[in-house]
Amino acid sequence: MKISSIGEFGFINRIAPQFLKDIPDGVTGIGDDCAVIPWKENESLLVTTDMLIEDIHFLRTKISPRDLGYKSLAVNLSDIAAMGGTPESAFLSLGIPGDIDIEWLDDFYIGLDDLANQEHVLLLGGDTTKSSAKLVINITVIGKADPEFIKYRSTAKQGDIICVTGFIGDSGGGLKSLMEEKSLDDDIIYLIRRHNSPRAHLAEGVWLAKQEGVHAMMDVSDGIDSDLQRIMEKSRCGAKINIDNLPISQQLREVSGVFDWNSDEVAITGGEDYCLLVTVDPGLYNIISGKFEKEFHRKLPGIGLISNEEGKLKYFKNEKLVVIQGHGFDHFNNY
Amino acid sequence: MKISSIGEFGFINRIAPQFLKDIPDGVTGIGDDCAVIPWKENESLLVTTDMLIEDIHFLRTKISPRDLGYKSLAVNLSDIAAMGGTPESAFLSLGIPGDIDIEWLDDFYIGLDDLANQEHVLLLGGDTTKSSAKLVINITVIGKADPEFIKYRSTAKQGDIICVTGFIGDSGGGLKSLMEEKSLDDDIIYLIRRHNSPRAHLAEGVWLAKQEGVHAMMDVSDGIDSDLQRIMEKSRCGAKINIDNLPISQQLREVSGVFDWNSDEVAITGGEDYCLLVTVDPGLYNIISGKFEKEFHRKLPGIGLISNEEGKLKYFKNEKLVVIQGHGFDHFNNY
Numbered sequence: 001m002k003i004s005s006i007g008e009f010g011f012i013n014r015i016a017p018q019f020l021k022d023i024p025d026g027v028t029g030i031g032d033d034c035a036v037i038p039w040k041e042n043e044s045l046l047v048t049t050d051m052l053i054e055d056i057h058f059l060r061t062k063i064s065p066r067d068l069g070y071k072s073l074a075v076n077l078s079d080i081a082a083m084g085g086t087p088e089s090a091f092l093s094l095g096i097p098g099d100i101d102i103e104w105l106d107d108f109y110i111g112l113d114d115l116a117n118q119e120h121v122l123l124l125g126g127d128t129t130k131s132s133a134k135l136v137i138n139i140t141v142i143g144k145a146d147p148e149f150i151k152y153r154s155t156a157k158q159g160d161i162i163c164v165t166g167f168i169g170d171s172g173g174g175l176k177s178l179m180e181e182k183s184l185d186d187d188i189i190y191l192i193r194r195h196n197s198p199r200a201h202l203a204e205g206v207w208l209a210k211q212e213g214v215h216a217m218m219d220v221s222d223g224i225d226s227d228l229q230r231i232m233e234k235s236r237c238g239a240k241i242n243i244d245n246l247p248i249s250q251q252l253r254e255v256s257g258v259f260d261w262n263s264d265e266v267a268i269t270g271g272e273d274y275c276l277l278v279t280v281d282p283g284l285y286n287i288i289s290g291k292f293e294k295e296f297h298r299k300l301p302g303i304g305l306i307s308n309e310e311g312k313l314k315y316f317k318n319e320k321l322v323v324i325q326g327h328g329f330d331h332f333n334n335y
Numbered sequence: 336m337k338i339s340s341i342g343e344f345g346f347i348n349r350i351a352p353q354f355l356k357d358i359p360d361g362v363t364g365i366g367d368d369c370a371v372i373p374w375k376e377n378e379s380l381l382v383t384t385d386m387l388i389e390d391i392h393f394l395r396t397k398i399s400p401r402d403l404g405y406k407s408l409a410v411n412l413s414d415i416a417a418m419g420g421t422p423e424s425a426f427l428s429l430g431i432p433g434d435i436d437i438e439w440l441d442d443f444y445i446g447l448d449d450l451a452n453q454e455h456v457l458l459l460g461g462d463t464t465k466s467s468a469k470l471v472i473n474i475t476v477i478g479k480a481d482p483e484f485i486k487y488r489s490t491a492k493q494g495d496i497i498c499v500t501g502f503i504g505d506s507g508g509g510l511k512s513l514m515e516e517k518s519l520d521d522d523i524i525y526l527i528r529r530h531n532s533p534r535a536h537l538a539e540g541v542w543l544a545k546q547e548g549v550h551a552m553m554d555v556s557d558g559i560d561s562d563l564q565r566i567m568e569k570s571r572c573g574a575k576i577n578i579d580n581l582p583i584s585q586q587l588r589e590v591s592g593v594f595d596w597n598s599d600e601v602a603i604t605g606g607e608d609y610c611l612l613v614t615v616d617p618g619l620y621n622i623i624s625g626k627f628e629k630e631f632h633r634k635l636p637g638i639g640l641i642s643n644e645e646g647k648l649k650y651f652k653n654e655k656l657v658v659i660q661g662h663g664f665d666h667f668n669n670y
Contacts, residue, residue: 015444019459037459102346128347134468
C-alpha cells in the first residue's frame with residue numbers, strides 16, 4: 001500500500017498511537033504544533049521540527065538563498081508562536097547536493113542568522129551532509145512557555161469565534177504568481193515577499209496565550225481548510241466559516257481581479273501564511289479584539305464559529321452554503 | 336566555489352564563528368557531539384541532530400527498514416552517550432519518496448520504537464513529508480546530564496591515554512561486506528549486524544563521565560582517524576596511536592584474512608562503530624580500566640597517547656611510524 005492512498009494525516013494517525021501510549025501526564029507528544037515537556041515548575045520546553053525538501057517545499061529557482069534561510073527558521077518559529085511560547089535555540093541539518101556553491105550557502109546562513117538575531121534565537125548545532133539529489137533542510141527549534149499559558153489545538157469550544165491574526169491567501173497568491181511566472185509589479189512583489197519571507201507571529205502568540213477567553217491556537221501552515229480540520233479532530237467539533245469575513249489583502253484582491261483568480265479559494269486553501277488561527281470565547285471576543293487592536297494596530301477578524309457538528313467544516317458566502325475547490329496542502333496527494 | 340573544495344569540516348569551520356559569537360557563558364554550541372544548554376542548577380539539556388540520506392548514509396537494498404529505524408535513533412543516542420548524558424525524547428522528520436510502501440514505513444517505526452522503549456526515550460514529535468527523490472531521515476534527540484559530569488572534545492590533556500570502549504572496524508567491515516556482496520557466513524553476518532544495528536554506549540558514557548581522570552570524550556562515528564582530529568582541534572593537541580593495541584574483533588580478523596583486507600585500516604578509517612573514544616589521565620588509567628572491566632565485563636583498551644604536537648596524528652606499528660591510507664569519512668570528499 002502506498003502512502004498516497006491514506007495521505008499525510010492518515011499516515012500520522014496510523015503511527016501516532018504507538019508512540020502516544022506511554023507518554024507521561026503533562027507531556028504533549030505528536031499531534032500539536034509543538035511537543036510540550038514539563039521541565040521546571042513555571043516553565044515547559046516546546047519543541048518543533050520541520051523538514052523542507054527541494055522541489056516539494058521550495059524551488060531553488062524561485063527563492064533566493066537568503067530568503068530560504070530566513071523562511072526555514074520562520075516556519076519553525078511559527079510553531080512556537082502557535083503554542084504561545086518564546087523560541088530559544090535552533091538546530092539545523094542541511095543535506096547539500098553537489099551543484100550548490102559555498103557562496104549560495106553563505107547567503108542561506110545570512111538569511112537564517114538575520115531572523116535568529118531578530119528573535120534572539122541561538123543556532124546551537126546541527127548536521128551538515130552531502131545529499132544524493134536535492135537540497136534538504138531540517139530545523140528543530142526549542143522554546144519555552146509558562147505551562148499555565150500554553151494553548152493547544154484540542155481546546156476549542158462550541159460557540160467559539162474563529163479568528164486569524166493576519167491576512168490569509170497572500171502567501172498562496174505569491175506562490176501562484178511565481179509558478180505562473182507573472183510579470184512583477186508592486187502587488188505581485190508584495191505577494192511573493194509574503195510567500196518567500198513570512199513573519200512568524202511570535203508577539204501575537206505570546207499575547208493571545210495570556211488572554212482569558214482564548215481557547216485553541218495553531219498556525220496557518222497548510223491553509224485554513226486543512227488547519228481547521230486539525231483543530232476539529234483534536235477538539236472533536238466542527239466549524240462554520242463566513243467567507244465574506246476573510247481578511248484578504250488589497251493586493252491579493254487586485255491581482256486576483258487581473259488574473260481571474262478566486263481570491264476566496266486562494267485564501268482558504270493557499271497555506272503558508274504563518275499567521276495564527278485562534279478560537280475565542282464569544283463572550284470575551286469584543287474585549288480581546290479591542291485589546292488586540294490597541295496592542296498590534298490592526299483588527300483580530302472573526303471569520304467563523306466552532307460548531308457541534310463534529311468533523312463538518314462548512315463555508316458560507318452571503319449566508320448561503322458553498323463548496324470550496326481544493327482542500328489545503330497534503331504533501332502526499334500528488335504522488 | 337564548491338563545497339568539495341573545503342570539505343565538510345572546512346565548511347563547518349567557515350560558518351561556525353558567525354553562530355558562536357553570541358553564545359552565552361555555559362552554553363555549548365556547534366562543535367561537540369551535542370549542544371549543552373544549562374537549564375536547572377544540576378541539570379543541563381543536551382541536544383543533538385543527525386540527518387541520514389538515502390544513497391549517502393544508507394542503501395535501501397542493504398538494510399532492512401526495521402534496522403534502519405533502529406540505527407537512525409542509535410546514532411543520535413550515541414551523541415548523547417558521548418557527553419555522558421541520558422536521552423529523554425526524540426523528534427523524527429521523514430521525507431518519503433513515492434515508491435515506499437506503508438508496510439515498509441511500519442517496519443521502520445517498529446525498529447525505532449524497539450530502541451526507544453529499550454532506552455526509555457519518548458518519540459514526541461516530528462514532521463512527515465513527501466520527498467522528491469530519496470528517503471531522508473532526520474532525528475533530533477534531547478537528553479539531560481549533570482553539568483558537573485559532562486565531557487567535551489576540548490578537554491584532552493597532553494599525556495592522556497586514548498581509549499575506546501569497544502571493537503573498532505566491525506561496522507566498516509560490515510559495510511565492505513555489503514558493498515562487495517560477500518556470501519553470508521557467521522562472521523560476515525556478525526559484521527553486518529554491527530553495521531546495520533549499532534549499539535550506543537549509553538551506560539558506558541554515563542559511567543565514564545563520572546570518573547575523575549576521564550578528560551575528553553566523543554563517539555566513533557567517522558572513524559578514529561577523523562574523530563581524533565576533532566579532539567585534537569578542540570583540545571589543541573596531537574595524538575599517537577599504537578596500531579598493535581587496536582581492539583579488532585576475531586571476526587574482523589578472520590574476514591580480513593580471507594579477503595585480504597587490511598584490518599588495521601578498516602579499524603582506523605571505517606567509522607560508524609558508535610563506541611566511545613575517551614582520553615584518560617595516565618596516572619588514573621589503571622584504576623579506571625580496572626573498574627571499567629568489573630562494571631562492563633570487558634577491557635578498556637588504551638590505543639595511544641595525547642601528544643603536544645598540535646595537529647599531528649601519528650600511527651605506530653611495531654614501534655615504527657606508518658602511514659594510513661584513507662582518512663575517515665567526509666561526506667564531501669567524493670562529489
